[in-house]
Amino acid sequence: MYTHTHTYIYIYTDSLGVAATDILTYTLALSPALITRANAAANTPLHYAALNGHLDAARLLLAHFVGPAADVLEYLTAKNAAGHDAAFEAESAGKEDVVNWLLGKMDEVERGGGGSAGVGEEEEAGKEGEGEGEDVELMRVRVGEMDVDGDGDGK
Numbered sequence: 001m002y003t004h005t006h007t008y009i010y011i012y013t014d015s016l017g018v019a020a021t022d023i024l025t026y027t028l029a030l031s032p033a034l035i036t037r038a039n040a041a042a043n044t045p046l047h048y049a050a051l052n053g054h055l056d057a058a059r060l061l062l063a064h065f066v067g068p069a070a071d072v073l074e075y076l077t078a079k080n081a082a083g084h085d086a087a088f089e090a091e092s093a094g095k096e097d098v099v100n101w102l103l104g105k106m107d108e109v110e111r112g113g114g115g116s117a118g119v120g121e122e123e124e125a126g127k128e129g130e131g132e133g134e135d136v137e138l139m140r141v142r143v144g145e146m147d148v149d150g151d152g153d154g155k
């Protein structure tokens with residue numbers, strides 16, 4: 001039994017693959033407030049994406065973040081209960097690509113790179129091309145057609 005408070009968003013940022021990226025996109029479109037929701041250990045979805053080396057998930061989280069630059073910087077540097085931000089978690093796990101990307105985003109925001117709508121994420125968030133720019137209804141259809149558990153039954 002889990003002793004931590006988890007939401008679907010933590011599962012998606014811990015997962016791999018296009019299906020998880022599509023589900024994350026869909027979930028964020030429905031409930032963008034989940035981006036900043038921390039669990040009992042004060043880990044945000046960005047902490048989980050960073051720790052697990054999921055750069056695409058980190059990009060999606062920031063692309064869906066809406067707020068002024070100060071809020072974006074606060075999100076990027078948010079500390080968990082252990083006192084670690086997402087970049088520290090990524091570095092501890094040896095996820096250098098995520099570390100470099102997060103530090104670059106922090107630098108961009110500090111230099112006045114903007115606030116809402118992903119601080120210049122438009123080119124990065126769509127790199128995979130899967131699920132980006134689609135409306136929520138189409139994402140509902142796509143999620144409904146996914147074989148999430150991999151057993152071939154389409155459910």
